[in-house]
Amino acid sequence: MKNDVIDRRTFLKGAVAGSAAAVIATLPQPAPAQQDAPAPAQQGTPAPAQRGAPAPASTSAGYSYLNLEEQAFVEALVDHMVPADELSPKGTDIGINIYIDRALAGGWGKGERLYMQGPWKLGVPSQGYQLPLTPADLYRAGIASANAHCVKTYGKSFAKITESQREEFLLGLQASKVTFENGPPARVFFTTMYQTVMEGMFSDPIYGGNRNKAGWKIIGFPGVIAVHYQNVEKFRDKKYTADPLSIADMS
Amino acid sequence: MATKMKEVDVVIVGLGWTGGILAKELTEAGLKVVALERGGMRSTANDYSVPQIRDELRYVQRHDLMQNTAKDTLTIRNNPSMEALPMRRLGSFLPGEAVGGAGVHWSGHTWRWTDMEFKVRSLYEERYGKNYIPADMTIQDWGITYAELEPYYDKFEYMAGVSGKAGNIRGQIQPGGNPFEAPRAREYPLPPLSTVLASQMFSEAAKNQGYHPFPRPSANASRAYTNPDGARFGACQYCGFCQRFGCEANAKGSPHITVIPIAMRNPNFELRTHAWVTKVVKDASGRRVTGVTYTNVLNGEEFEQPAAMVLLCAYAINNVHLMLLSGIGQPYDPVSQQGVIGKNYCYQTGAGANLFFEGRNFNPFISAGGTNATIDDFNLNWDFDRGRHGFVGGYTISSGFNSALPIGYRPVPSGTPSWGRAWKAATAKWYQTAMNIGSSGSVMANRYNYYDLDPTYRNAFGLPLMRMTFDYKENEHKMGRHAAQLVNDIAKSMNPTTFNPATARTEPWTVVPYQSTHNTGGTIMGTNPKNSAVNKYLQSWDCHNLFLIGANVFVHNAANNPTGPVGALAYWTADAIRNRYMKNPGPLVPA
Numbered sequence: 041m042k043n044d045v046i047d048r049r050t051f052l053k054g055a056v057a058g059s060a061a062a063v064i065a066t067l068p069q070p071a072p073a074q075q076d077a078p079a080p081a082q083q084g085t086p087a088p089a090q091r092g093a094p095a096p097a098s099t100s101a102g103y104s105y106l107n108l109e110e111q112a113f114v115e116a117l118v119d120h121m122v123p124a125d126e127l128s129p130k131g132t133d134i135g136i137n138i139y140i141d142r143a144l145a146g147g148w149g150k151g152e153r154l155y156m157q158g159p160w161k162l163g164v165p166s167q168g169y170q171l172p173l174t175p176a177d178l179y180r181a182g183i184a185s186a187n188a189h190c191v192k193t194y195g196k197s198f199a200k201i202t203e204s205q206r207e208e209f210l211l212g213l214q215a216s217k218v219t220f221e222n223g224p225p226a227r228v229f230f231t232t233m234y235q236t237v238m239e240g241m242f243s244d245p246i247y248g249g250n251r252n253k254a255g256w257k258i259i260g261f262p263g264v265i266a267v268h269y270q271n272v273e274k275f276r277d278k279k280y281t282a283d284p285l286s287i288a289d290m291s
Numbered sequence: 292m293a294t295k296m297k298e299v300d301v302v303i304v305g306l307g308w309t310g311g312i313l314a315k316e317l318t319e320a321g322l323k324v325v326a327l328e329r330g331g332m333r334s335t336a337n338d339y340s341v342p343q344i345r346d347e348l349r350y351v352q353r354h355d356l357m358q359n360t361a362k363d364t365l366t367i368r369n370n371p372s373m374e375a376l377p378m379r380r381l382g383s384f385l386p387g388e389a390v391g392g393a394g395v396h397w398s399g400h401t402w403r404w405t406d407m408e409f410k411v412r413s414l415y416e417e418r419y420g421k422n423y424i425p426a427d428m429t430i431q432d433w434g435i436t437y438a439e440l441e442p443y444y445d446k447f448e449y450m451a452g453v454s455g456k457a458g459n460i461r462g463q464i465q466p467g468g469n470p471f472e473a474p475r476a477r478e479y480p481l482p483p484l485s486t487v488l489a490s491q492m493f494s495e496a497a498k499n500q501g502y503h504p505f506p507r508p509s510a511n512a513s514r515a516y517t518n519p520d521g522a523r524f525g526a527c528q529y530c531g532f533c534q535r536f537g538c539e540a541n542a543k544g545s546p547h548i549t550v551i552p553i554a555m556r557n558p559n560f561e562l563r564t565h566a567w568v569t570k571v572v573k574d575a576s577g578r579r580v581t582g583v584t585y586t587n588v589l590n591g592e593e594f595e596q597p598a599a600m601v602l603l604c605a606y607a608i609n610n611v612h613l614m615l616l617s618g619i620g621q622p623y624d625p626v627s628q629q630g631v632i633g634k635n636y637c638y639q640t641g642a643g644a645n646l647f648f649e650g651r652n653f654n655p656f657i658s659a660g661g662t663n664a665t666i667d668d669f670n671l672n673w674d675f676d677r678g679r680h681g682f683v684g685g686y687t688i689s690s691g692f693n694s695a696l697p698i699g700y701r702p703v704p705s706g707t708p709s710w711g712r713a714w715k716a717a718t719a720k721w722y723q724t725a726m727n728i729g730s731s732g733s734v735m736a737n738r739y740n741y742y743d744l745d746p747t748y749r750n751a752f753g754l755p756l757m758r759m760t761f762d763y764k765e766n767e768h769k770m771g772r773h774a775a776q777l778v779n780d781i782a783k784s785m786n787p788t789t790f791n792p793a794t795a796r797t798e799p800w801t802v803v804p805y806q807s808t809h810n811t812g813g814t815i816m817g818t819n820p821k822n823s824a825v826n827k828y829l830q831s832w833d834c835h836n837l838f839l840i841g842a843n844v845f846v847h848n849a850a851n852n853p854t855g856p857v858g859a860l861a862y863w864t865a866d867a868i869r870n871r872y873m874k875n876p877g878p879l880v881p882a
Contacts, residue, residue: 121710127719148353155360155379157748163376166801167367170376207711214709234709242697243348258715259722261656261697264345266530268657272485279723280654290342 101138105145105176112199113183114140120206121237128254131237139240139249140179149176162225171224178224178232185223186213245286256284264290293584293593299323299561302583302598304568304613305605307392308854309840309861311546312447313602314554315520316865320873323559325596327566327585329605330389335548339395339537347696351535356396358386358606362751365608369762369799371625371739377748377756382803384810385535386606390564391547393606393808394854398534398660398693399510399543401453402851403444403859405473407671409433411683411735411847419678427738428683428766429628429635433846434818434827437473440859443866445476447858448508451544452516452524454661455479455508469505471671481513484527486691488653489726490664493690496785502666507689509661510544522549533660534694543660565589569752571601571617573834580619580837586752599876600836600868604861607843608742611813612757615744620814620824620833625739625760631824633743635736635812636759637848640767641686642775642795643729645702646787653726655695663691669777670733670850682769684733686850688778690726702727705791728782730774730793731807736847737764742813762799771795809853811845819882826880828867829860835878840864 103111118131118140128134143149151174160172171178187197190209194201198209212218213230220226240249242256244264250256256263263284271280300322303310310326318324333339333356349355358364358381366375387393407414411430415423424430448455457478458468483506486494494504511533512524525540533543541548554560568585572595582597603610614620614632621630669675670685677683694700702725703717745758763771778793817823820832829844831837840861842853871879 122715123712125712125715127715151361153354153359153361153380155364155377157377159747161374161376163374164369164799166369166799167376167378168382168802169379210710237710238701239348239352239698242701243352244346246346247348256697258719259697259701261722264342266341266345266528266532266656268529268531269526271654272487272529272657272662275652275654275657276486276491277488277652278654279652280657285342287342287346 103138103141105149106141109187109197110180110183111137111141112197113187116199116206117233118237118240120203120210122241127258131241133251134241134254135245135249135251136237136240139243139247140236142248143236143239144176144179149179150174151176169228171228173224175232178229181224182220182226182229182233185220185226186229188223189218189220246288253284253286293595296594296596298582298597298599299325300598301325301600301602302327302596303602303604304583305329305392305603305609306390306546306551306562307387307604307606308394308546308550308858310392310602310604311394311550311554312858312861313604313840313865314560315550315557316862317868318554318557318559320869321559322873324554325561325563325598326554327568327583327596328390328562328564329567329588331564332562333389333391333395333537333547335537335539335541339539341539344536344539345530345532347532347698350396351694351696352698354381354385356387356389356535356537357381358388364750364756366745366748366756366758367802368758368760371760375745375758375760378802383801383806384808385805386608386808390551390562391537391545394546395537396535397543397808397854399451399453400661400852400854401448401451401455401508401510401544401858402855403437403473403475404849404851404853404856405437405671407673407685408847408849409435409437414673415677415683423678424683425766427764429736429738430683430847431817431822433816434823435816440856440863441473441476443859443862444855446862447855449480450518450520450522450549451510451858452481452512452518453479453508453510453544454481454484454506454513454527456483456506458505467505469665469667469671470503471667473671479508480518481516484509484511484513484659484662485529486664487658487662488651489655490662490691492726492785493728493781494664496781497664497666497688500781500784502668504664504666507661507663507665507691509659511659511661512542512544518549520549520553522552524548527659529657529659529662531656531658531692531695533658566594567752568605568613569616569754571603571613571619571837573617573619578834580834600838600872603837603839604841607810607813607841608757610839610841610843611742614814614824614839615742615757616754619831619837622743623741625741628738631815631820631822633741633813634824635815635846636740636742636761637734637736637811637845638761638800639734639807639809639848639850640732640763640771640796641730641806642771642778642793643727644778644782644793645704645725645727645791646782646785647702647704647721647725647789649724649788651724653692653723655692655700655723655725658692658695660693661691663689663693665689669774680769680773682766682773683735684766684770684847684850686730686732686770686774688728688730688774688781690728692726697722702791704789728778728793730778731850732767732770732774733850734763734848735766736812763796768795768797809842809848811842811848811853813843814839815846816844817846826878828872828879829864830867830872830879832878832882836876838864838868
């Protein structure tokens with residue numbers, strides 16, 4: 041069954057305008073940070089880009105950060121982790137490689153919000169991430185080390201080895217059986233890599249992955265629809281199905 | 292050279308829940324108040340509207356509403372023999388930033404802490420003898436009672452629009468509520484949220500085991516609501532985007548839709564955003580503070596804001612940091628156990644099970660911040676005999692969904708591959724047919740869990756980072772084993788198709804992944820200046836015109852979320868300032 045799809049205008053009318061908007065309407069503009077500072081409104085509401093939100097990623101083809109060797113690695117990786125089957129197209133066909141490229145090219149990849157002052161020590165796992173590398177740096181160094189390992193072990197880079205060799209290599213990386221000589225800790229690289237594959241599969245399509253909401257469709261996640269005041273009882277222990285909606289669909 | 296501003300009556304550092312409450316109350320009492328907030332302004336209409344707010348990557352994974360660790364963070368270690376290293380990005384806990392603070396992105400769980408916490412040492416010694424509490428467990432009575440705080444809990448709950456079911460109204464046990472709660476004067480302002488299948492199934496199983504499930508009290512308005520101050524709430528939409536997000540429906544009790552707009556309409560109030568306080572200034576005697584210094588982070592200009600009274604209302608961690616940076620009070624030393632600033636840092640603990648039921652439909656994306664059922668049989672229930680198990684404290688057990696967003700939540704049975712066809716098939720099969728049962732446990736204070744200034748690392752202002760030394764001790768491990776067993780017993784009784792059992796924690800506390808933003812202690816309250824930083828009115832023992840408001844005054848950490856007592860203590864302190872301190876400025880409790 042298809043649920044009522046509520047467009048943005050109707051949603052806002054129902055959820056906000058009738059009830060609580062009055063409070064907001066009377067919210068004064070913030071005072072300036074300093075008594076003589078101009079333009080309090082602008083100062084109080086920095087543009088999304090200044091606040092560090094990633095720029096809306098283009099879903100068009102082409103790479104912004106990854107070099108040729110890295111592109112081949114990432115494409116092989118996402119197609120291995122997310123193979124085509126009856127549940128979804130393969131990773132490159134739902135844009136996970138593009139998501140990863142855009143994430144590394146953007147603020148997060150360049151170390152935004154990452155404390156980057158030394159001294160640098162590895163510490164113990166309970167102390168979290170301690171590398172002097174931004175995520176983009178880590179990806180670059182990690183792919184180089186991974187390919188070096190694959191060449192040494194299998195005679196070819198990751199993109200060119202067989203599916204079963206890829207599986208063996210990735211399982212070794214996950215279990216910390218594979219280590220990198222003179223490179224970043226393999227475990228940390230794996231964690232970051234795996235996290236970005238999952239993000240590329242399940243984040244809003246505005247970031248370049250999850251194309252056609254393929255990741256959401258696998259699990260039945262409805263996306264940003266989410267007006268469930270009645271549904272909480274109506275669909276209790278009943279199958280809820282809806283065409284998922286993304287940010288772009290409602291903008 | 293800092294520009295000196297005109298003196299005001301009160302300067303508030305940080306404008307979230309506590310700063311907002313104090314700003315409203317004290318401007319209404321006629322005081323001139325300036326609030327300094329290190330972040331910017333945010334509003335529902337401009338920042339939390341659909342569809343942009345429904346973005347898991349931006350708000351959950353990338354921490355858009357949270358403190359920026361590139362500018363300021365902590366260093367972390369598990370014990371004093373380790374070298375602390377900086378928390379380079381957020382993980383285990385998520386302090387908020389900007390107007391509204393963590394009150395914007397919380398889930399709304401609003402509990403009352405009782406004399407079981409406030410009289411912790413007396414109660415355990417009375418029942419189990421003086422030797423029951425381990426020597427390194429630095430718990431003490433808080434110096435306040437539940438009866439004193441009850442009217443202020445009530446005030447906070449009605450202001451924040453809490454949905455719930457009373458379990459004890461003036462001593463009369465109420466069907467459907469928590470029978471172990473302390474007596475309250477009246478019902479919650481709003482009826483409980485609708486239940487979801489997971490909380491219903493858990494409640495039934497818990498009842499069958501003889502426990503007492505009840506709906507979790509939560510500041511998610513179960514229907515449209517106007518609070519006593521006239522602030523209007525929309526009804527909760529069960530949108531599934533609550534924790535880590537601002538609420539587009541204004542259904543979540545938050546300071547930016549309640550106390551802060553009221554303060555901002557008062558001509559006695561001035562807010563300065565992007566104002567980063569670097570120090571509280573003492574006078575020559577060291578017995579009074581004269582104001583604060585701050586930097587405008589938009590241009591680097593430095594200012595001094597003189598004030599007759601200084602209220603630290605930042606996140607609990609940052610309040611303690613500011614005290615250490617300002618050199619007010621004696622820093623705590625775990626070896627000599629002298630000093631009080633930094634003492635008794637506490638956290639929380641927990642364990643959970645995932646249960647998988649073929650053929651059921653949990654619709655995990657249909658949820659509010661507080662669509663949980665909870666049992667308090669091993670927490671507020673004093674008949675539960677801890678002596679048989681050898682621990683101090685307690686834990687709750689709950690079920691229901693707070694968040695099931697798919698980057699972070701995709702439960703599969705243990706042993707499922709992490710990628711490939713089998714992973715995809717399992718993810719598809721179980722996303723909507725799984726539920727969880729979780730426990731949340733107290734952490735008792737320990738001599739070796741504390742804060743001080745880091746000797747090496749510095750923040751964006753060149754100031755030392757604060758160093759957090761923390762690990763779980765044997766007391767928490769004993770309780771964790773008990774909790775995991777109970778969770779698994781309830782889970783098994785529900786006959787799931789399969790389940791991933793809860794396991795008691797044995798590893799050290801780690802700074803990743805997310806656990807809870809319930810960091811307490813560091814400037815604790817107490818009965819005298821030797822064992823505490825502030826008195827029962829949250830007034831500094833050292834400087835009587837300095838008040839520290841937040842979970843930083845908690846002597847230890849209970850099983851329940853801390854915002855209820857934080858809000859109640861903010862109103863309690865406001866009353867003490869209005870009714871007593873303003874008439875006769877000086878220590879409200881003799882030292």
